[in-house]
Amino acid sequence: MSFQTVDNTIIQYIQGLPEVSDCFEKNDRIYAVTDDTDTVLAAIFQQKIEVTDIQVEQGRLDDVFEHLTDEQEEVI
Structure with missing residues (x-):
């Protein structure tokens, strides 16, 4: 799922959800x-x-692969 928001601190809240x-x-x-x-x-x-x-x-x-390769580029 995806959405837009002006409150980017929501990422930390969502990451804490067990689901x-x-x-x-x-x-x-x-x-x-x-x-x-x-x-x-x-x-939310x-x-x-x-x-x-x-x-x-x-x-x-394809989405999963793209996300994983984006993360690897950030680490390198």
């Missing part, structure tokens, strides 16, 4: 990798964090 296996920002969007989008969205809304343009999509192998 989230990864959370990162890319191209002005926050991406949360989870199998339980309903619970994650409910947690309970915190009254303003999010827009919410997109829920099934993960694709």
Whole structure:
């Protein structure tokens, strides 16, 4: 799932949720990798964090590969 927000501190909050296996920002969007989008969205809304343009999509192998290679480039 992904969304936009003006509050980038949300990344730390989302990473602390047990349902989230990864959370990162890319191209002005926050991406949360989870199998339980309903619970994650409910947690975000309970915190009254303003999010827009919410997109829920099934993960694709290409997306995972791209994210992993982006992380490796940052380390190198």
